[in-house]
Amino acid sequence: MIWHSLLLTLTLTAAGADKNLSPEDQADLKRLFPEGTTAAEKLDRWVLVTGDFEKHEGRQFQPTDPAAWRITATDRGNVFEQFAQSKYQPPHRSPFNIAWLKDVVVEDFVLTAHVKSTTRDYGHRDLCLFFGYQDPAHFYYVHLGKKADPNSNQIMIVNGAPRVKITRKESPGTDWDDRWHLVQIVRRTADGSIEVYFDDLTTPVLTAQDKTFLWGQVGIGSFDDTGMWDDVKLQGIRRQTR
Template structure:
């Protein structure tokens, strides 16, 4: 059966949101949840707008918060429709709020967007009372709610300086470009109703209401979930948004449900929501989602800013538009005092605490057991730092998180999967450091569980870098997200 905007309220009320089960192990009781219902966050003439707030009853510290926004074609739906989403967020360790907002036909754009902004401001203003961290807030929405969540994460034109923003967005099949030519006729009718205008007169409103039009560096991180056979909000809406996010250097991920239409079965939706919350546990709860601090594509053909352990072993290689930082020689003249990687490129001008580092990397060495590349963090000096060793095979000295602390490197105890399947292709790595918990996590090629993980709080602030123990390889598309800090 085709599912459209006008049916999405029924979809979320009858299939997706309320029937989402609380996240828990089989046979385990869900942990107690503390609810505060009906908190009025704004008044519009005689209309009171309210939200329902929840957090783990046992929480004893400020928590990151998730704002849950129901769908319904901007015309129908209630905050109760996403209560189960809120419960699932709380059971994953977040505070969360389900909000009401003004609906058609009485209220058109920009009223709903103004309301979600007001709800975000209310949570920030009452952070101490509610026990949440105002700097770590995300928004999640379904269909029309996904559209509003995206606006909250991208649209800052005309807003007051310092207005609270969200740091991450979970967008489930929401429209992203209300000016797009591929929109079906029924979606066009809904958009005209939402904007209160059509034809040429609607053009400025279409742009103002389109998240894609407002994408810029520093926007919220976006994860979208969209069906490839969506007949109401075409899958092309999601791909176009994520192309714009990538071009702006905004962290993003698009998860496409093959063959799915506008919404999908409860079990699949639960799996996607869990996938989102797993990443947010690392990124939001782990102190991530910081501003972009360093963007390096090596197109300047210069190693300026990088300390190189052996300058003769490193080069910027490749043609314009496809350049990369490369280790070109296996041998190195660098002789570390203690056994540790020979090939290192470190950004000594940036000292960071919690961070997320994204980088493309490719091993160019022939295949053998200890074929490797490394990522460096917590760098104090050449005798004190961490490195994450992506080895082809896992053994005592290969493939793990290692510590160099005035002595030969040693592997930290922790989680590790099978070795790195280098092959002859590029891989995308994400290194996440959370100084609060001490976690160092390495994710590879978009897999949701860590490829490598260890916990250590020895070096809580330091520089980042790339390299290899003693092999060759290439690095490109490096993005460092971290809170502002002093140069080292």
């Protein structure tokens, strides 16, 4: 199945009333605002985007190279697979394989997905999540690498120059195997916090604090490896436009 037939199921929720959200979605809202919020203007900009890749309707991702991505049938249903290396050269040293979620720009957010690495086992075996996208030279990404070093298993910023790590809490690495795993990013712009979770959604494996980019698109992919994605869910606050 070629790329242009791949579409996400999209639900936009004006969440001024929590009754419009499932218990799970309300829990994510509380993770973004742990002390609670009565800011109606923020809740009115609440957005929920879900994609399990079973249906072909809604908004679509925009890959850096559409030929490197496809819908693949698996024993868990259809998944979004980055199966080849993208023919893409970023303006600065940063990941090559990215699929950006189009038309949704968020400030605070929770991004969750099921992921499976499909490459060989080596020190920099990775998958990545992206956020705060302004343009190809300005964004954040999380590199979930097998073994940590300054360029692997870090929270990174690309700010008009080659990527630089901004991680505060680090971990020894991401224990990739050939199974599916659950990943999540929680981003709060008020204090600039970034939390990354892997399988265990109670304790972050990586954290950072940065306010360089307070809004942007989100995306999925890898630096230079391959992988599968399923059940992608973005919940967050749409960017305030004036």
